Structures are given as structure tokens and as C-alpha cells.
Amino acid sequence: MKQVVVIGANFAGATAALEIKRKLKNQVEVTVIDRKEDSLYFPSLIWVPIGRRDISQVLIPRRPVFAKRGLKFVVDSATMIDPDTRIVETAKNGSFKYDELVIATGPRLNRDIAPGVRQHSCYVGFRTRCARHQG
Numbered sequence: 001m002k003q004v005v006v007i008g009a010n011f012a013g014a015t016a017a018l019e020i021k022r023k024l025k026n027q028v029e030v031t032v033i034d035r036k037e038d039s040l041y042f043p044s045l046i047w048v049p050i051g052r053r054d055i056s057q058v059l060i061p062r063r064p065v066f067a068k069r070g071l072k073f074v075v076d077s078a079t080m081i082d083p084d085t086r087i088v089e090t091a092k093n094g095s096f097k098y099d100e101l102v103i104a105t106g107p108r109l110n111r112d113i114a115p116g117v118r119q120h121s122c123y124v125g126f127r128t129r130c131a132r133h134q135g
């Protein structure tokens with residue numbers, strides 16, 4: 001059976017992992033690695049700083065979704081990828097061998113893209129910083 005490893009379990013990673021399993025069924029074993037237990041529903045984050053939602057209301061548990069469809073879910077950080085040996089190393093759960101790898105670790109915020117952005121902007125895309133603006 002082919003081993004598929006997906007790093008990142010939000011919109012891109014979860015969609016890829018679920019679709020690969022749905023289409024290839026028992027031909028693949030899919031392991032999804034994400035450093036967070038729950039998925040953060042970004043579009044609703046805008047309501048958190050103004051107190052219209054609690055952070056707990058924009059978190060979606062991943063484990064039951066993956067378990068129901070026969071995917072393995074590992075909560076951990078991927079720390080290294082070795083494309084020669086086809087191995088993903090994690091911080092706490094050792095290494096995972098793959099035949100196919102999907103990297104869906106998301107965009108990285110660049111607050112230095114233009115003068116003034118860092119000083120004058122407030123980013124609501126992190127669950128902790130978002131919550132800190134409440135009230």
C-alpha cells in the first residue's frame with residue numbers, strides 16, 4: 001500500500017488528504033500531520049476581536065473527521081523533510097516514510113512588505129493575538 005503523508009491539515013491539507021483517500025481508497029494509507037489538534041476557521045476570526053464570537057466557536061475538531069474516513073492524524077510539528085530517503089521528521093513522534101508527500105503548511109505573513117505595515121497594522125490571523133484584542 002502506498003504511503004501518503006500530508007503536512008498541514010487546514011483548508012489545503014485537509015482537502016488534499018480527504019480527496020486522495022476518497023479517490024484511492026485502500027490503495028493508500030494517508031497520514032496527516034499538523035501541529036494543532038483543531039482546525040481554525042479563518043473567515044470567522046474577524047468576529048473574535050470585536051467580541052461577536054469566542055475563539056472556541058471558530059475551532060473545528062479534526063480528529064473525528066479524519067478517523068471517520070480512515071486517515072491517520074498526528075498532532076506534531078514536521079521539522080525536516082529528506083527527499084532522498086523520503087522521510088518526514090517530527091518533533092515528538094519520530095519519522096514518517098512516504099511515497100508521496102503533500103506540503104500544505106500555509107502562507108507566511110510578511111509584515112515588512114511595505115513601510116508602515118508593521119507599525120500600523122493589526123493581524124487577526126493568529127488565535128492568541130486575535131483573542132488578546134477582545135474587549
Ligand SMILES: Cc1cc2nc3c(=O)[nH]c(=O)nc-3n(C[C@H](O)[C@H](O)[C@H](O)COP(=O)(O)OP(=O)(O)OC[C@H]3O[C@@H](n4cnc5c(N)ncnc54)[C@H](O)[C@@H]3O)c2cc1C
Binds near residue numbers: 044104107
Ligand atoms: C481573518 C482571516 C479571514 C479570512 N477569510 C477568508 C475568506 O473569507 N475566504 C477565503 O477564501 N480565504 C480567507 N482567508 C484566507 C485563508 O484563511 C487562507 O488562504 C487559508 O487558510 C490558506 O489555507 P492553507 O491550508 O493553505 O494554510 P493554513 O490555513 O495556514 O494552514 C496551514 C496548516 O499547516 C500547519 N502547519 C504549518 N507548519 C507546520 C509544520 N511544520 N508541521 C505541522 N503542521 C504545520 C498549521 O498548523 C495549519 O493548520 C482569511 C484569512 C484570515 C487570516
